[in-house]
Amino acid sequence: MTEPLLRLSGLTKAYPGVVANRDVSFDIARGEVHALLGENGAGKSTLVKTIYGLVKPDHGTMMLAGQPFAPADPHAARTAGVAMVFQHFSLFDAMNVAENIALGMENPPPQRAIAAQVRRVSDQYGLPLDPTRIVGELSAGERQRVEIIRCLLQDPKLLIMDEPTSVLTPQEVAILFETLRKLRAEGTAILYISHKLEEIRALCDTATVLRLGAVVGTCDPRVTSARDMAELMVGAVLQAPQKADRRAGDVVLTLQNLSARAPHRFGTALMDICLDVRKGEVLGIGGVAGNGQDELVAALSGELRTKAGMITYQGRQIGQMSPNARRRIGLLAAPEERMGHAAAPDMSLTENAVMTAMTRQALTSYGFVHWARARAFAQGVISTFDVRTPGPGTAARSLSGGNLQKFVIGREIMQNPDVLVVNQPTWGVDASAAAAIRQALLDLAAKGAAVICISQDLDELMEISDRFAALNEGRLSVPRPAKGLSVEEIGLMLGGAHDMEVARNGREAKGARDAQKSGVSHVDG
């Protein structure tokens, strides 16, 4: 075997109180798609930042193509042939595509030359993109193309991709994989970070699994099952959520032509949303972020008021009611953003519990807070939902994402809602906490409450929903039974990919998707 493109030996990086990487060693070969797997906090980000020159390791060395490689900053890494597509896009909204690309290049040519190069590369790899458009107006998939093209213009030897598919529709994922396979065929190595195991099985040649900063295993994802990889990541046996048998009851919540204007400039208007939600069901609402999810949650929770008749709850018109009035009658919501929306970061868990639970749990009287009762309630949430924290006096900020999410979801569930609206309940939460949250939502539905779960994670929605609807540009599709929906049908419900006409028609996209699912590598001519 020839020498590897990149060899990591004994990389260690410690931050105060935590070792992010512990003696990490592995090789990446030329023309290989190498997956890096791990839970949140396993040290994946620190590792790729080390390779990209953003973090300096405490110990350990790297060799790139046989030469010692210790980039002082990203400029040095790019010069050496390492390019990176970031998880949270490193783009500048107010600038156009060509300017964004110039910022990511060493010695960029003049703007006009960049525009020509962008057109050439986007034709070559089937990534349609107009260099003069303002990035702030692009869809998530298009924004990612900007990042990818920025990398490709530098002919990288190694392309690092950090969770590239988390914001893409299935069709956009198919196009991305197509591009990555072309790159692989040209000899580019790709380091692919994801926790979507099925994608890794479809795309990657090798997988390295990190847990608590150390390499715990290497496997061939084409022959290893997703379940085995997940258990390697978590280090424990995973419990799949148990769906109890239950029957949908009466209609409890009705949305009748719910419309609302976008609350701010980059928001989405809601348009004519009609929906019946029944007791005891989990209704999954899918869609790429920014299609009206936040606005729909706001309209349901009462943050965004609508005409009274647009929302009917147990026979009452509640569109104009305030959040607390809705809580009193049993309609609760947990918004997406944990820090700053669902919880006040610098306040204690007890104080955070009071903020939504004071009405239903009678935590106040005559305007005064019953702190003992509030503490007991917060303690109840902590013990019931296994929130790992020293106690209810801890500041919300100091909890990890998964633990705080368990707390804010648990806080609503413990109030025995009749309808619970959750947005992205497991976003950025590790696998075991996510499983616990999903199980709690299913248990709540089994007790007869209606659950509306809004999420970008289609696997999650398929796992827990009874019915599935898609939100696209502020419009909601007609809900369909989740059982038996194919990925292709879901993709079409989500409005398909953006600007697909250049790349392919629907059937080809389906072909690519099927090829991925069966794990067959599919190189387009």
Place this chain on the structure above:
Amino acid sequence: MDLSAINPILLLASLMVAATPIMLAAIGELVVERAGVLNLGVEGMMITGAVCGFVVAVNTGSPWLGFLGAAVGGALLSLIFGVLTQVLLSNQVATGLALTLFGLGLSALMGQGYIGVRAPGFTDLHIPLLADIPVIGPIVFQHDPMVYVGLGIVAAVWAFLTYSRAGLILRAVGENHEAAHALGYHVVRVRLLAIMFGGGCAGLGGAYLSLVRVPQWTEGMTAGAGWIALAIVVFASWRPWRLLLGAYLFGGVTVLQLNLQAAGVAVPVEYLSMSPYLATIAVLVIMRTGRAPGSLAQSFHASR
């Protein structure tokens, strides 16, 4: 009252002079804000520039050295702000306000021996040929050199931000400092340089008051010009040519209302005095389309 006493040519000519100090301070602050920093200390840097420029010009006899001294003084004062906010991560709003108070006090201290002294002035340029054009000549081409230096700075800033790579990086740092850092740009270094440029320009604007407009040193002589400069930056949507328009509009209405007062118009003086502020804000609010740089006034720390 006698409106015929107002000479329109003189009026338009003095407009350019009246607008220059605000324009200089505002163009500096525009660069600072495009880099993502909100420095509310413009007033303090202006008055420090005014006194530094005055002291240097009186002692050397050269107005040019005076302006140079003013720019250095403003830049040094702004460097205090830069170190506090960029290195020590203090709050930009509070630090900027403190800088204004500090600048006012410091300038009063430095200028104690200079009250009532007269500074060496510029002689107005008389640009050959152009200055002899009827009407336009006296309005545009017969001013002191700093008027043209100011216009040159506005044009240079516009070209820098629009066409140069360094300008692109500066805008990137202001738009999204996390992303700029991830791409390997030095956010703090870019911002410190921008802050010093802003301080230098504010110093020039202040010195224009003490060396050309008045031309004397009195305590608190900037009288809120720094705040107007700050407002113009925002209302001009962070664009250089709009900023020029806003400054000229403000200067124009200021000069006009002084002329109207002199002509004895039957409107209370208080209304006339507030008219430049109202007119500038009204026009720029109506024209306003832009949006603030994405990272404006946020502290940046690389470890986050």
